[in-house]
Amino acid sequence: MDAPMAMIEKNQDTRETAAVTVEGISMHYPGGVHALEDICLSIPRGKMTAFLGPSGCGKTTLLKIIAGLLEPSSGDVFVNGKKTTAPGPERAFVFQDFALLPWANVLRNVAFGLELRGRKKGEREEIARKFIAQTGLTGFEHHYPHQLSGGMRQRAGLARALVINAEILLMDEPFSAVDEQMRRKLQEDLLSLLAVENKTVIFVTHSIEEAVYLADQTVILSPRPGRIAKIVSTDLHSDLTPDQIRRDRRYLDMVDEIWGGLKQYLE
Amino acid sequence: MKTRKTDKTVGTSQIGSGTKTDRSFASVVLGPVWLWQLLSLCTVFGIWEIAGRIPISLAFPSFTATCAAFFEMIMDGSFATAYASTLPPLIIGILIVSFGGVAWGVFMGLSRGFEWTCMSLLVILQTAPVAAIVPLITYAYGIDMTSKVIVVVIMSAPLVILNSYKGIRSTNPSLLQMCRSFQGNRWQEITKIILPQASGMIFAGLRLGISGGFIGIVLAELLITPTGIGDLITYNRASALYAHMFAAIASIIIFSTLTLTVLQRLEHKIFRPELGTMSGQVN
Amino acid sequence: MALSMRRIQIPAMFSLVLWGAIWELIGRFGGIDLIPPLTRIFVAAVETIALDKFRNALLMTGEVFAIGLGLAIVVGIPVGIVMGRLRIAANMLNLWVNIFISAPLTAFVPALMPILGIGQTTVVATVFLFSVWVIVIDTQAGILTVNKSLIEMARSFGATRFQIYYKILFLAALPEILTGLRMGVIRGVKGVIIGQLIVALLGFGELFDLYLGSFLMERFWALVFLIFGLAFILVQAVVLLERKFEFYADVR
Numbered sequence: 001m002d003a004p005m006a007m008i009e010k011n012q013d014t015r016e017t018a019a020v021t022v023e024g025i026s027m028h029y030p031g032g033v034h035a036l037e038d039i040c041l042s043i044p045r046g047k048m049t050a051f052l053g054p055s056g057c058g059k060t061t062l063l064k065i066i067a068g069l070l071e072p073s074s075g076d077v078f079v080n081g082k083k084t085t086a087p088g089p090e091r092a093f094v095f096q097d098f099a100l101l102p103w104a105n106v107l108r109n110v111a112f113g114l115e116l117r118g119r120k121k122g123e124r125e126e127i128a129r130k131f132i133a134q135t136g137l138t139g140f141e142h143h144y145p146h147q148l149s150g151g152m153r154q155r156a157g158l159a160r161a162l163v164i165n166a167e168i169l170l171m172d173e174p175f176s177a178v179d180e181q182m183r184r185k186l187q188e189d190l191l192s193l194l195a196v197e198n199k200t201v202i203f204v205t206h207s208i209e210e211a212v213y214l215a216d217q218t219v220i221l222s223p224r225p226g227r228i229a230k231i232v233s234t235d236l237h238s239d240l241t242p243d244q245i246r247r248d249r250r251y252l253d254m255v256d257e258i259w260g261g262l263k264q265y266l267e
Numbered sequence: 268m269k270t271r272k273t274d275k276t277v278g279t280s281q282i283g284s285g286t287k288t289d290r291s292f293a294s295v296v297l298g299p300v301w302l303w304q305l306l307s308l309c310t311v312f313g314i315w316e317i318a319g320r321i322p323i324s325l326a327f328p329s330f331t332a333t334c335a336a337f338f339e340m341i342m343d344g345s346f347a348t349a350y351a352s353t354l355p356p357l358i359i360g361i362l363i364v365s366f367g368g369v370a371w372g373v374f375m376g377l378s379r380g381f382e383w384t385c386m387s388l389l390v391i392l393q394t395a396p397v398a399a400i401v402p403l404i405t406y407a408y409g410i411d412m413t414s415k416v417i418v419v420v421i422m423s424a425p426l427v428i429l430n431s432y433k434g435i436r437s438t439n440p441s442l443l444q445m446c447r448s449f450q451g452n453r454w455q456e457i458t459k460i461i462l463p464q465a466s467g468m469i470f471a472g473l474r475l476g477i478s479g480g481f482i483g484i485v486l487a488e489l490l491i492t493p494t495g496i497g498d499l500i501t502y503n504r505a506s507a508l509y510a511h512m513f514a515a516i517a518s519i520i521i522f523s524t525l526t527l528t529v530l531q532r533l534e535h536k537i538f539r540p541e542l543g544t545m546s547g548q549v550n
Numbered sequence: 551m552a553l554s555m556r557r558i559q560i561p562a563m564f565s566l567v568l569w570g571a572i573w574e575l576i577g578r579f580g581g582i583d584l585i586p587p588l589t590r591i592f593v594a595a596v597e598t599i600a601l602d603k604f605r606n607a608l609l610m611t612g613e614v615f616a617i618g619l620g621l622a623i624v625v626g627i628p629v630g631i632v633m634g635r636l637r638i639a640a641n642m643l644n645l646w647v648n649i650f651i652s653a654p655l656t657a658f659v660p661a662l663m664p665i666l667g668i669g670q671t672t673v674v675a676t677v678f679l680f681s682v683w684v685i686v687i688d689t690q691a692g693i694l695t696v697n698k699s700l701i702e703m704a705r706s707f708g709a710t711r712f713q714i715y716y717k718i719l720f721l722a723a724l725p726e727i728l729t730g731l732r733m734g735v736i737r738g739v740k741g742v743i744i745g746q747l748i749v750a751l752l753g754f755g756e757l758f759d760l761y762l763g764s765f766l767m768e769r770f771w772a773l774v775f776l777i778f779g780l781a782f783i784l785v786q787a788v789v790l791l792e793r794k795f796e797f798y799a800d801v802r
Contacts (some may be wrong), residue, residue, distance in 0.1 A: 069702050086707045100702035102798030103721050113707040116717070146798065165705065268742040303641035311644065326664035384565045390564075394736050394785045395778040396743035402758050403770065407584050485654040489748055502661050509664065516657045524649050 015081045018042035018131040019065055019168055019200040022207070025075035026225075033063045039075070039119055048194070048201040050215035050234070052208065052258070054265045058226030059204045060172050065171050066202065068095050079168065091214075092161035094203075098153040098202050100145040106132065106156050107141040113164040122164075126258040131159040134193060151182035158190070162197070187214055191242045208262070210237070212254045213245055220258065230261060232257035275343055276351070327509035336510035337517060345499060346518060352493030354518075357484045358414045360419025364476050368427035369469055375428065376435025377457065385428075393425040405491035415487040422483030423476035430472020434465030467538035474530045481523040586767050594768035595776055603757065604773075608780075615672055615742045618677025622734055625641040626682045627727060630689025631719065640690070647664025647690075651683040655741075659748045673745035673752060679743030681734035692723030725799035727794040735788050739781045 015021045020043040027036040035058035043049050050058040050189045056074040059215040066077055078081050078089060087093075093111070100109045107125055108115070110132055114124035127159065133140060135155040145153055154174060161169055174190075174206040175183040187210065205211050219228060234254055237244050245251050314331045319329025328336070340346050375382045408414040438461050446456050488497020494517050497531055503512035570588050576585030598604050633640045633647075658679060662672045696719055704718050720727075746755030754777060761770040 046701070063763035064702070065707055070703055087708055089708060091706070093703065095699045096705060097699050099697065099699040101700065101718075101721070103724070103795065111705075116707045116709045116713055144797065170706075210798065289764065300641075304645050307642045307645045324665045326661075383560070383562055384568065386562045387565050388569055391778060391782060394739075395781050397738060398744045398747060399754070399774050399777055401747065402762050403584060406762055411666040424551040446594075461669065475652075482656055485656045486744060489656065489660060496657075500657060502658050504664060507664075512661055516661055519657050519766045520649065523653055527652055 015046060015078045016158045017045070018078075018190065019045040019080065020202065021078040021081075022062070023076045023078070025059065025062065025065060025077070026074045027065065027070070034225040036065075037227050039226070039228060041219060041228065041231075044175050044217070045200050047216040047235075048203070048214055050201065050211035050218045050223060050259050051204045052206070052211045052218050052262075052263065053221030054223050054230075055206060057221040057223050057265075059221050062170055062221070062226065063170055063202060063204050067091055069093070071142040075111070076263075089164065090166050091168045091170055092164055092166035093195070094154070094157050094161045094169065094174050095174040096176055098150075098157045098161075098177070100153055100156055104136060105142045105144050106108055106148070109145065109156055109218065110137075110159045110163055114161055117164075128159070128163055131162045132156075134162070135159040136189065146267065151186055154178060154186060155189075158193075166199075167252070168202070170199045171201065173206065174177055176206070183210075188242050191237070208255050208258050212251055212258065218258065220261060232258060274494055289504060291322045296372055297437070309513070326507075328513055331509040333513045333517060336508070340511060340514055340518075348497045349496045350522075351513070352496075353484060353488065353497070356391035356415035356487075357419055357426055359412075360416045360425065360483070361473075361477055361480050363416070364423045364427050364480070365473055368424045368476065369431045371424075372428040372431025372433075372469070372472070373462070373465070373493055375432040377461075382432070389425050397421050401486060401490050410492040410494075414491055415484060417524075418487035418491075419480045419483040422486070423479035426479050427472045427476035428486030430475060431465070431469045434472070435461055437468065438464055467534070470530075470534050470538060474527060474534060476529055477530065478523065485519060528547075559561075578685055584767060586771065590768050591771045591775065594766075595772035598769060598772045598776065604776075607753040607757050610670075611742055611746065611783075614673045614745075614753070615677055615738060617672040618741065618745075618751060619734060621674070621680040622676045622685055622738065623731065626730070626734070627689050628686030630686040630725070630727075631693055631715070632731070633686065633690040634693025634696075634723070641685075647683055647686050650679075651687055655679050658742055659745055659795045663749065668749055668751065670752070672749055673742060676745030677738045677741040681738035684733040685727075685730040688726045688733065689723060692726025692730075693719055695726065696722040699736075724795050725792070728788065728795060731787040732785060732792060735785055736781075739784065743777065 020041075022039055022041040022043075025039040028034050029113065032160060039062060042232075052060060053059050066070045066079075067133055068077075068084055068091070068224065071085060078084070079088065097242055101112065104112070107128055111119075111124040111128035129141065132138060135158055137152065137155050138157060139154065140148065145156070147154065154177070158174070161171075175186050178186065203214070205214075212234045213236075216237065217234070218232045218234045220230045220232065221227065222229040232254065236248060236251060286360075312367060315333075316330040318330065319327055322329070371385075375385055391456075400421070403415050404421075405477050408417065442460050442464070443456060446460050451459065485497055488495045489501060493501060496515060499515040501510055503509070573585070574588045576582065577585050577590070629639075629643070633643055655676075659672065659676050663674050666672045666675055699723060700718050701714060705716050709717070743754065743800060745755045747758065750759060754773065757773055758770065759768075761773065
């Protein structure tokens with residue numbers, strides 16, 4: 001009789017301390033696709049967590065459930081200890097395809113979250129300009145998305161997420177639509193940006209290197225229906241600078257170990 | 268620039284979005300399509316019946332009255348007589364356009380000079396209300412079949428020409444380069460690459476042309492020669508036989524819809540695999 | 551090849567001069583009464599513009615057209631949006647929209663006359679009937695092409711339903727809506743002319759009857775060309791509007 005009580009208390013406890021807690025999430029899409037099965041997870045505050053897995057394992061689905069964009073078939077999501085089923089101001093989403101308004105310039109796109117909240121134009125643009133500068137887009141305020149490179153578009157997408165000052169950033173394969181060199185640059189910039197901003201970040205990736213390089217913990221999902229196969233601590237930032245990570249022995253070992261675990265799913 | 272716009276005109280609204288919309292929905296409908304269509308028909312006919320029974324206007328017959336008139340006109344041969352005089356000019360006009368219009372469009376697609384010469388004229392003809400010159404045609408050719416054929420041709424030719432032209436122009440350049448890399452000559456290029464690839468759009472253009480031809484024949488029969496289905500409509504209106512008038516209107520709507528649907532099905536059946544691979548560069 | 555390449559440099563509009571010249575020659579030397587020389591038609595056009603009759607007909611036609619098209623826009627765009635968003639609406643209406651988009655709607659004009667009277671209302675209804683379907687179908691197509699992640703993006707920032715419709719869906723579908731509007735204008739112009747011809751006692755329809763009846767061929771053609779020109783200008787105005795939003799049509 002004591003054990004369940006202890007369990008609930010322990011859950012209560014993690015719910016309070018963790019930024020996001022996911023309890024027993026399953027997802028069946030109408031039409032029969034069984035995307036996720038009984039996912040339980042807690043995302044530590046102020047850390048970066050990666051969802052990694054073979055394509056079709058439901059990692060994006062899981063992220064969108066946390067974002068409140070999708071409703072799970074069963075299970076609950078707790079953000080800062082409170083159960084949520086809809087998007088909220090404490091979470092901001094960065095989209096794989098950028099989701100920039102093609103008819104709006106960078107300034108308006110970046111300020112869009114505030115526009116939806118009815119903030120005054122001058123006020124919201126002032127805030128937007130700050131983050132445009134932080135993400136390295138100064139000078140492009142009046143460019144339209146189609147005039148920007150993929151990398152710049154995602155910088156705008158990131159700036160838009162930062163503007164609303166949410167403590168949790170949810171990023172869905174944020175750099176998969178840009179080329180390899182730009183991706184590295186964006187990864188480095190993201191790390192230096194987050195060093196100042198102190199956010200909780202959850203991102204989806206299919207790149208093992210990206211997960212190990214960026215994340216403090218990596219959640220590995222198995223193929224459909226997605227289950228948690230393993231949670232690996234990939235924290236290299238506490239004692240290494242971004243430049244050193246890729247040359248560190250532990251980085252290589254972690255990549256190798258995760259690849260060893262994932263390989264079996266590809267057969 | 269203007270030229271490109273018109274290309275879009277032909278495609279986007281008339282074939283483009285029409286079929287595209289159908290398609291994307293067919294895959295996600297809740298339940299079979301025919302069930303929804305049946306429900307949709309019943310709803311509209313139900314509203315029609317109620318509106319006719321109220322009645323919202325003395326000249327607005329109920330659905331059942333229209334149906335009764337419809338069958339009466341089938342039985343007494345009114346429809347047969349009417350369509351016997353409506354269809355020949357329509358078919359002749361369509362045939363003229365099918366050969367002449369397609370050839371014209373293909374030649375426009377192949378020859379820059381001819382394209383330059385014709386493009387602006389066709390653009391204007393396509394946007395202009397050419398119905399305005401219908402009264403003149405009566406004046407010139409009287410009220411016999413020639414007038415009807417001319418109206419059908421005028422109303423359908425621009426669509427057919429522009430679609431054939433667009434079909435030719437949509438040739439994938441890398442296919443042409445492939446043909447050249449194998450030392451294919453210009454004739455082979457046209458017959459083995461350009462025309463086969465354009466055939467889907469040419470056919471679609473013909474379908475649009477036939478739709479225009481129906482509009483033309485009805486217009487001709489209402490405006491100039493009181494014969495055929497147009498006469499059936501006008502005569503029954505003049506005699507205040509509104510149910511019969513609506514039955515006649517319904518018959519031409521049903522007839523044109525069925526014709527166009529059959530053609531569209533045929534088009535999908537014959538050209539769909541090709542359209543599938545081409546879709547990337549058609550628009 | 552070199553020759554034809556050079557010819558492209560000349561704006562295609564100038565080909566009309568060529569056709570005009572052919573017309574002029576046929577008019578002068580063809581011996582066809584129905585085709586007077588173009589120059590005389592131009593003179594007649596200048597005269598016609600100054601006529602009160604023409605101005606009244608133009609005003610009347612413009613009014614009827616504007617009301618009919620306005621109704622088609624006010625009805626067509628919301629219906630198209632609803633059909634793009636609600637599957638039930640699409641299932642119920644697709645059949646009819648697809649029938650009426652290509653059916654010979656001209657056949658309905660005689661039926662409208664005894665219901666709405668032999669007058670303006672019938673022509674307004676004709677314009678509406680001709681233009682509404684294409685607006686509906688293009689709006690629906692526009693809504694269906696809206697990138698899903700734009701909607702998710704707005705939701706993730708807590709957008710209300712109204713904000714999603716107003717700030718995302720409508721704007722994202724605007725290129726298609728404007729294409730629909732352009733097609734609606736083209737069809738509406740055809741509708742207004744066909745309506746007036748069939749009703750016969752109105753606006754340009756009356757003038758056509760008058761000029762043909764008294765064999766004023768220059769006047770008749772002048773009227774035809776003026777109408778074509780006005781229709782062309784009207785459509786180009788929508789094209790300009792369309793181009794303003796075209797820049798994002800391919801990058802959504």
